[in-house]
Amino acid sequence: MSKQFTKIYKEHYEKVHRLCLGYVNGDQALAKDLSQDVFIKVWEHLDEFQHKSSIGTWIYRITVNVCLLFIRKNKKKKKVDFVEIKEEVQEEHDNQNRMQQMYACIHKLKETERIIILLVLEGLPQKEIAEITGHSHQNIRVMVYRIKEKLTKCVSNGI
Amino acid sequence: MEFKDIQNIWQQQSGETTLPDFEPAKQNLRQLRKKQQISKIILAITGIVLIAFFFYISAYKYSGPLLGMSLLIGVVLVRVYIEIKSQQQLKKISVLLSLEDFKAQLINYYQKRKNLAFRTIPILLIIYNIGILIMMYYFYQYLSRGFFYYIVISYLVSFAVLFYFIRKQVLNELSILKNLQES
Known part of the structure; x- marks a missing residue:
């Protein structure tokens, strides 16, 4: 199991970390803790993986649940003042600031919306997102459309 | 800007992430489990x-202090039991569920915590204070005035501190519940 886990850890760490980073408003330290929590769960439950879905989907399912659970541990999330970021973005249009603006916009969404859009941003097909979240495919389609609009509006106009 | 552009920026995030060593996390988990076992043994x-001491000093012969002490110890034991059970319930929620099922179980858990906070805990606090009042009566009779007032003031301060932390925890959990229900 150890070898199998190490392989999974190496292959999936980056995308788990990226999703966690988006969830915690770009806070690197929190994202690292959260990713570690995810892989502890993966390690604990690996023998329960039943190959009904891909290992990637299974890991994402754990990741989104650990993210949701994380709100109880960390209510004092880093709050980023959107106006300040907006001003910064206007001053220097580099990628880092744009990412921060995206994090701030993602952070403005509700918990479930945030998780769904992070999965969309990662490029997961809607069918897989439906499988991870437990919503119907139809429902996800509507939700994704609505959240995409919200995020695009926020990133483009700051609202 | 269109959503595709946002997605491109997102996916172009460089792979700067260095892979942390997972071995310390495993060791921490093992240590945590060991500590949990030790805590259970210590509690037992x-x-x-406490029970042995109770019989050793023949506390059951003195009905007044017995009632007071029983209420105090009883409330503390019930409170500890409730917290342990509650922690176990939270740990039982499987992370392998779909997000919606997981969220539903979390909401259910926090609803139970809310009931605890607004029904069980106030009752326990009232019982605890009745126990204190009974004990105060005996302290007043058998202890010097100075020591009696010292006990009263210490109790009031510790109760205020305890109440502050309970309130803080309850407010935090209510906000988590609201957050989950709204999302």
Whole structure:
């Protein structure tokens, strides 16, 4: 199991970390803790993986649940003042600031919306997102459309 | 800007992430489990010692202080039991569920915590204070005035501190519940 886990850890760490980073408003330290929590769960439950879905989907399912659970541990999330970021973005249009603006916009969404859009941003097909979240495919389609609009509006106009 | 552009920026995030060593996390988990086992053993031993001490000093012969002490110890034990059970319930929620099922279980858990906070805990606090009042009566009779007032003031301060932390925890959990229900 150890070898199998190490392989999974190496292959999936980056995308788990990226999703966690988006969830915690770009806070690197929190994202690292959260990713570690995810892989502890993966390690604990690996023998329960039943190959009904891909290992990637299974890991994402754990990741989104650990993210949701994380709100109880960390209510004092880093709050980023959107106006300040907006001003910064206007001053220097580099990628880092744009990412921060995206994090701030993602952070403005509700918990479930945030998780769904992070999965969309990662490029997961809607069918897989439906499988991870437990919503119907139809429902996800509507939700994704609505959240995409919200995020695009926020990133483009700051609202 | 269109959503595709946002997605491109997102996916172009460089792979700067260095892979942290997972071995320390495993060791921490093992240590945490060991500590949890030790805590359970300590709690069990404390319970046994308390009961043994109770019989050793023949406390059951004095009905007044017995009632007071029983209420105080009883409330503390019930509170500890409730917290342990509650922690176990939270740990039982499987992370392998779909997000919606997981969220539903979390909401259910926090609803139970809310009931605890607004029904069970106030009752326990009232019982605890009745126990204190009974004990105060005996302290007043058998202890010097100075020591009696010292006990009263210490109790009031510790109760205020305890109440502050309970309130803080309850407000935090209510906000988590609201957050989950709204999302």
